Amino acid sequence: MHHGSRTRILYCLSPNSSMTTKELQEYWRNEKRHCRQVKVLFEIPSARIVEKHLSKYVAYKIIIIQTGSFDENKSIIERRYSDFEKLHRNLLKDFNEEMEDMTFPKKNLTGNFTEEIINERKLAFGDYLALLYSIKCIRRSKNFIGFLTRPELEEAYSCLRGGQYTKALELLLEVIALQEKLTSHSPVLIIPTLCAIVVCHKDLENSRGAYEFGEKALLRLQMHCGHRYYIPLLETMITLAYELGKDFVSLQEKLEERKSKKGPLKAVTLKELAVQEYVQ
Known part of the structure; x- marks a missing residue:
């Protein structure tokens, strides 16, 4: 199956950023029902x-x-x-x-x-x-999930660090399909992979693809604003939204709100975070 069509199947239920709170709640209720x-x-x-x-x-x-x-x-x-x-x-x-x-x-x-x-x-x-x-406790364990995904992730991140973005993206799209099967109990676990896909798309000058996966990551981070990927992802999304002529003001507000709560931070880009994953 072509990676694009696989991605569409995986994310056909994804909401968009213009959803109301009520719509988002309904979306997640449906997601939980599907997950069960x-x-x-x-x-x-x-x-x-x-x-x-x-x-x-x-x-x-x-x-x-x-x-x-x-x-x-x-x-x-x-x-x-x-x-x-x-x-x-x-x-x-x-x-x-x-x-x-x-x-x-x-x-x-x-x-x-x-x-x-x-x-x-x-x-x-x-x-x-x-x-x-x-x-249940075994299928949700780090070792079990790692057995099924880690070798492919290590290869993908190695390609990413080496600037082989097309190959890295291909591997990441494959592995995220599997990660989604294994982590429905905790969607936040796939944040690093989603963000690595954003980085690949961005470096391949596919702003639209980067923005699409960035939205999926932000959705999963809504209840995890303290996550290490949250601020770098928001900063990347603001740049992408501006490039694509989308609403970046609301993203800017979220970023400023988060920064005001956290105080002075060492600036880390999304790419800098991504290349540190799975260093062997």
Whole structure:
């Protein structure tokens, strides 16, 4: 699917900045109702053996499907056995009690690359992810969400820091589709990604695209005015609104109001914040 159409599907319910308070309340009520109906399914249909340098491993293709009241929108990632192993180890530290009956596919001394073992693991890992997701505290945990999104985010931010804005944007649009599936309980979690998309669009001189994603970020920050991204985002949005001939006065008022409450601040731009994310 083309990224643009994917974005339209994801954000077809997004409100606009001219909504009244009553309309916004209704919007969020609908959002919550949709979120309650959303379920995420995991499928591992295939795997491939990867050989590079001196290493050899199996990469498992994971398809994540969101069901419920939304259109199905698949996200596809690849993870290797060691990624699953690390996830399991990290989750055990925080959720030992919840995971006491879970079995994790053991690594064999030999035969890890046979078709039989790979097929067994495909099924086992699919069941494992479904089981983890069924436990609320685990599916909302940083480690679980990070397992599904972090490698792609690290690559995207690396491209952003390297000035490869087109590639970074492509990766970020992919990952935000998945992040939205996983973070409906806390929409503010995707603020950094939304703002990184704003930065990419802006540096690619697509002011309209930048403004569109900036609006989505501001909407999620309405109840989080102390968020570190709030003031830099407002400053960027004022510039974009001015360029596009949109209302920037209300944004300016919000900015001045926030600054008056916070006192003197060290000026940080949205881009400066974005490039600091996922520094390895």
